[in-house]
Amino acid sequence: MSLKKDKKRVCGFMGIVGPTNSGKSTLLNALVGRKVSIVSQKVQTTYHGVSGILNLDSGQLVFTDTPGYQKHPDRVARLLNNVADQKAAGCDAVMWVFDASNPRVFQQVMKLKTKISQLKKAELSFCVLNKVDKVEKTQLLPLIQSLWELGIFKEIIPVSAKKGNGMDRLVQIANQVLPEGEELYPRTAISDRNPQFHLAEFVREKIYQATHEEVPYSSWIEIDESEGPRMPTILAKIHVDSESKKGILIGKKGEMLKKIGIEARKEMEAFLGKQICLKLHVHVQKKWKEDSRFVNRYLELDQ
Numbered sequence: 519m520s521l522k523k524d525k526k527r528v529c530g531f532m533g534i535v536g537p538t539n540s541g542k543s544t545l546l547n548a549l550v551g552r553k554v555s556i557v558s559q560k561v562q563t564t565y566h567g568v569s570g571i572l573n574l575d576s577g578q579l580v581f582t583d584t585p586g587y588q589k590h591p592d593r594v595a596r597l598l599n600n601v602a603d604q605k606a607a608g609c610d611a612v613m614w615v616f617d618a619s620n621p622r623v624f625q626q627v628m629k630l631k632t633k634i635s636q637l638k639k640a641e642l643s644f645c646v647l648n649k650v651d652k653v654e655k656t657q658l659l660p661l662i663q664s665l666w667e668l669g670i671f672k673e674i675i676p677v678s679a680k681k682g683n684g685m686d687r688l689v690q691i692a693n694q695v696l697p698e699g700e701e702l703y704p705r706t707a708i709s710d711r712n713p714q715f716h717l718a719e720f721v722r723e724k725i726y727q728a729t730h731e732e733v734p735y736s737s738w739i740e741i742d743e744s745e746g747p748r749m750p751t752i753l754a755k756i757h758v759d760s761e762s763k764k765g766i767l768i769g770k771k772g773e774m775l776k777k778i779g780i781e782a783r784k785e786m787e788a789f790l791g792k793q794i795c796l797k798l799h800v801h802v803q804k805k806w807k808e809d810s811r812f813v814n815r816y817l818e819l820d821q
């Protein structure tokens with residue numbers, strides 16, 4: 519007697535690509551309904567490509583966030599562009615995310631046109647026009663029309679990741695275009711990362727939100743956990759590259775570090791679903807950004 523075969527299930531990778539600050543990380547969080555990727559108004563927040571997992575009855579949709587394309591010439595930025603390219607190329611299909619409220623959005627797309635058509639054929643390339651909550655409909659329609667006429671996208675989808683509008687259509691698209699396959703992650707997984715990764719990212723997000731440009735770009739965070747008497751203790755060690763940045767991070771009478779700690783702990787508790795005690799230490803590690811061992815470890819590249 520032959521066993522009845524299971525219905526084929528979807529499992530594949532949808533890349534989330536596009537210029538920095540277009541809302542890719544916000545979009546990923548909205549798609550999977552959890553904060554798996556950190557968000558900020560500054561560029562270059564997403565160093566590590568993180569994948570968010572949406573488990574549906576029909577299968578598993580894996581959305582892969584990538585670092586946005588950078589114009590800055592420094593070593594980290596160059597490596598980030600490579601990471602973005604590699605990650606996107608490895609996906610089954612790609613959603614290109616652009617900020618529809620940026621007056622230069624069409625030029626931005628034009629600049630990337632060759633890359634877009636080289637990365638995936640039009641059948642597998644989707645244009646997500648994000649932040650439509652900030653755009654007049656009368657402006658949006660001609661933009662959609664001109665993007666459509668480029669012939670490089672299968673569909674143009676206006677959304678607001680911040681408000682969660684348009685997510686249903688994106689999930690529907692992923693469900694349609696991603697290949698059939700065995701599920702790759704446990705059905706309870708929400709991302710491809712371990713909890714430590716997310717905890718470190720929450721600290722980084724709060725540093726981005728609280729300090730000026732040079733500090734977040736020069737910080738990296740290591741997490742240690744231990745069981746406390748009443749609740750788990752999480753130790754976040756923040757490495758910075760100079761004494762002056764350490765001073766900024768700690769702030770007057772420790773106010774800055776305290777604020778970062780309170781905000782990061784809130785995120786961690788929401789993520790873990792339990793109370794924790796968070797301790798932050800700031801440690802100076804001169805010129806780590808120029809030391810390939812640290813940069814590679816930080817960006818999780820092959821050494």
Ligand SMILES: Nc1nc2c(ncn2[C@@H]2O[C@H](COP(=O)(O)OP(=O)(O)O)[C@@H](O)[C@H]2O)c(=O)[nH]1
Pocket residue numbers: 537538539540541542543544545556557558559561562563564586648649650651652677678679680681
């Ligand atoms: N108004 C509005 N802002 C958004 C939307 N999506 C993202 N943002 C904001 O845009 C900024 C960059 O978002 P982020 O997700 O970090 O962009 P990324 O660099 O592409 O990952 C943040 O301040 C977000 O809150 C949206 O749909 N509407």
Ligand SMILES: [Mg+2]
Pocket residue numbers: 542543544555556557563564584586
């Ligand atoms: Mg991001």
